[in-house]
Amino acid sequence: MDLRLYIAQRVSAMVMIPLVFAHLGVMIYAIQGGVSAGEILSRTQGSVFWFLFYGVFVVSVSVHGAIGLRTILSETFRFRSLTLDAIMWTFGLVSIFMGARAVSAVTWL
Amino acid sequence: MPREFVISGLRLFWSTAIMNEGFSEAPQRLVEDKKDTILSMTNETTKMSVKVWRGDKSSGSYQTFEVPRQENQTVLDVVTWIQQTQDPNLSYRFACRVGMCGSCAMMVNGAPRWTCRTHVNKVLDGDTLEVAPLRNLPVIKDLVADMDPFFDKWVDAGGHHAPSASRYDDMPKISSDEPERAEANKSIECINCAVCYAACDTVAQNPDYLGPAALQRAWTLLNDKKVDDHDAVLEKVSGKGGCHNCHSQGSCTLYCPNGLDPMRAIAGLKSATIKRALKRGG
Ligand code: SF4
Ligand code: SF4
Ligand code: FES
Numbered sequence: 001m002d003l004r005l006y007i008a009q010r011v012s013a014m015v016m017i018p019l020v021f022a023h024l025g026v027m028i029y030a031i032q033g034g035v036s037a038g039e040i041l042s043r044t045q046g047s048v049f050w051f052l053f054y055g056v057f058v059v060s061v062s063v064h065g066a067i068g069l070r071t072i073l074s075e076t077f078r079f080r081s082l083t084l085d086a087i088m089w090t091f092g093l094v095s096i097f098m099g100a101r102a103v104s105a106v107t108w109l
Numbered sequence: 110m111p112r113e114f115v116i117s118g119l120r121l122f123w124s125t126a127i128m129n130e131g132f133s134e135a136p137q138r139l140v141e142d143k144k145d146t147i148l149s150m151t152n153e154t155t156k157m158s159v160k161v162w163r164g165d166k167s168s169g170s171y172q173t174f175e176v177p178r179q180e181n182q183t184v185l186d187v188v189t190w191i192q193q194t195q196d197p198n199l200s201y202r203f204a205c206r207v208g209m210c211g212s213c214a215m216m217v218n219g220a221p222r223w224t225c226r227t228h229v230n231k232v233l234d235g236d237t238l239e240v241a242p243l244r245n246l247p248v249i250k251d252l253v254a255d256m257d258p259f260f261d262k263w264v265d266a267g268g269h270h271a272p273s274a275s276r277y278d279d280m281p282k283i284s285s286d287e288p289e290r291a292e293a294n295k296s297i298e299c300i301n302c303a304v305c306y307a308a309c310d311t312v313a314q315n316p317d318y319l320g321p322a323a324l325q326r327a328w329t330l331l332n333d334k335k336v337d338d339h340d341a342v343l344e345k346v347s348g349k350g351g352c353h354n355c356h357s358q359g360s361c362t363l364y365c366p367n368g369l370d371p372m373r374a375i376a377g378l379k380s381a382t383i384k385r386a387l388k389r390g391g
Contacts, residue, residue: 001349001353001354002347002348002349002351002353003351003353003382003383005353006353006379006383007383007386010383074315075311075314076314078314081349
């Protein structure tokens with residue numbers, strides 16, 4: 001890992017800390033007394049706030065996860081540099097794409 | 110400085126002389142003394158079983174020796190006893206025998222130790238002792254590890270002398286109270302024993318990683334006013350094998366026989382490199 005990856009991983013971690021707590025908190029709060037898909041969608045659709053909240057979440061999770069995966073593959077499985085970078089980018093971009101699809105599906109009108 | 114150099118040279122000469130029977134009168138006397146000690150060790154009844162790694166860089170296995178226990182006995186004493194009374198072919202390395210030269214480190218019951226100052230009492234497991242060459246380094250023969258990768262990385266991390274002034278310049282005045290000097294002082298007592306290097310799992314898993322000792326050295330240079338180019342120091346520790354690979358689990362700090370804290374030094378490097386990157390970005 002070099003300096004750039006290190007900074008990206010630390011910054012994404014710092015962004016994620018409050019988002020994880022908010023995510024868990026809202027889940028526990030909203031689920032009390034049961035909740036249906038329809039209810040959730042009625043709260044999230046068209047909400048710029050939730051779009052931004054989960055948009056940022058998806059990006060930081062993808063960055064953080066991709067770099068973490070790279071480290072594991074490098075240290076535990078001894079993958080070489082080029083393979084590592086290819087897997088890191090693929091994993092990161094696919095995560096962003098899938099996350100972005102999910103976020104747009106629940107927050108788009 | 111030259112005086113210390115001469116003293117350490119003498120010390121090295123002295124211990125080599127002990128190995129050379131009949132070299133001169135004084136070392137000869139020491140050899141006789143040593144033989145007496147060895148004889149008295151043989152009279153002891155309690156024994157321990159010592160497994161010693163025998164082999165070279167391609168293969169090897171443990172060989173077991175029954176060694177008399179003594180009340181006061183270091184792991185290096187045990188290895189020496191085996192070499193002098195059981196098998197003169199056993200190769201191992203030492204020089205000062207007082208924890209100054211850093212040449213005697215080995216794996217003892219699975220942990221890296223400076224053997225000249227590790228008492229058998231402290232590390233004996235039941236009545237067995239297992240002695241092997243230092244981890245994370247190639248083996249030359251028996252207990253002798255090849256230190257080249259360790260010292261090469263020391264150089265790669267910038268740990269060599271880079272003159273920044275000529276003899277015509279004044280010496281910079283550095284007070285021992287300056288925070289940078291105080292910080293550097295915490296790390297300068299490194300004896301290059303590679304115990305931390307053997308203890309580090311990141312070194313084991315990432316052959317490029319410079320390792321705790323070399324990075325700690327870079328930290329002292331960063332805090333040294335006599336070093337001009339601090340940017341170059343930070344550049345050297347920011348690459349593929351640089352300080353950012355450290356997982357901060359602290360095996361280096363736990364095992365350093367001199368009580369140094371390479372983990373903390375590396376944390377210092379990490380934050381210094383980030384500060385520099387932010388400054389450049391801004
Ligand atoms: S703290 Fe860093 S340098 Fe020390 S043992 Fe762990 S990974 Fe190695
Ligand atoms: S930091 Fe400690 S363990 Fe590492 S080489 Fe220096 S003295 Fe030995
Ligand atoms: S022999 Fe010098 S440190 Fe152990």
